[in-house]
Amino acid sequence: TQLLEQSPQFLSIQEGENLTVYCNSSSVFSSLQWYRQEPGEGPVLLVTVVTGGEVKKLKRLTFQFGDARKDSSLHITAAQPGDTGLYLCAGGAYNQGGKLIFGQGTELSVKP
Amino acid sequence: DAGVIQSPRHEVTEMGQEVTLRCKPISGHDYLFWYRQTMMRGLELLIYFNNNVPIDDSGMPEDRFSAKMPNASFSTLKIQPSEPRDSAVYFCASSFGGRNEQFFGPGTRLTVL
Numbered sequence: 001t002q003l004l005e006q007s008p009q010f011l012s013i014q015e016g017e018n019l020t021v022y023c024n025s026s027s028v029f030s031s032l033q034w035y036r037q038e039p040g041e042g043p044v045l046l047v048t049v050v051t052g053g054e055v056k057k058l059k060r061l062t063f064q065f066g067d068a069r070k071d072s073s074l075h076i077t078a079a080q081p082g083d084t085g086l087y088l089c090a091g092g093a094y095n096q097g098g099k100l101i102f103g104q105g106t107e108l109s110v111k112p
Numbered sequence: 113d114a115g116v117i118q119s120p121r122h123e124v125t126e127m128g129q130e131v132t133l134r135c136k137p138i139s140g141h142d143y144l145f146w147y148r149q150t151m152m153r154g155l156e157l158l159i160y161f162n163n164n165v166p167i168d169d170s171g172m173p174e175d176r177f178s179a180k181m182p183n184a185s186f187s188t189l190k191i192q193p194s195e196p197r198d199s200a201v202y203f204c205a206s207s208f209g210g211r212n213e214q215f216f217g218p219g220t221r222l223t224v225l
Binding site: 030031033035040041042043044045048088090092096097098099100102103104105 | 116143145154155157160162167168203205207209210211212213214215216217218219
């Protein structure tokens with residue numbers, strides 16, 4: 001069974017601080033995605049990384065896919081209250097038609 | 113463009129009643145996924161369809177749960193009879209061509225008393 005473990009589960013920081021969220025597995029994935037979910041809404045895709053070692057930037061967010069395609073990280077620089085939410089990583093399973101394996105999520109709270 | 117549409121947004125019912133959740137995927141998407149989200153278990157895949165055909169229903173908890181997709185623009189998830197432990201937020205998501213990018217609906221918050 002493929003599993004994705006996210007850490008930390010909860011993170012409470014002050015505005016302006018930096019943070020990193022990790023997503024780890026013993027399995028290899030065809031791709032890795034990060035979603036953000038706000039209360040009362042469904043997850044929204046932030047980014048997809050496909051190539052081992054790939055780094056993508058989205059404003060203050062930096063996403064990296066591990067060289068072995070088993071892990072990923074999300075780094076936020078100078079966090080803002082608007083970054084508050086649940087961050088989910090999801091791995092694409094090979095030959096399973098778009099099926100995703102989701103991590104448990106990281107609940108981020110950024111206080112002004 | 114309309115995103116994934118789910119109804120109802122909230123459902124409160126009593127134990128033993130039948131519950132039907134509805135989903136309209138994004139037009140042109142050929143994959144549809146049903147998930148359940150709880151604090152304890154996170155986001156769990158229940159079942160997914162490709163071109164209206166169920167592909168993997170290994171996540172369906174038990175026979176009380178059933179899902180159908182009669183056409184490309186509509187799917188239902190039914191729980192009969194419902195139990196308090198079924199209380200959760202149920203999400204529908206769709207994608208195109210087997211790509212991993214999934215687009216989620218707003219969810220249905222189900223409370224079974």
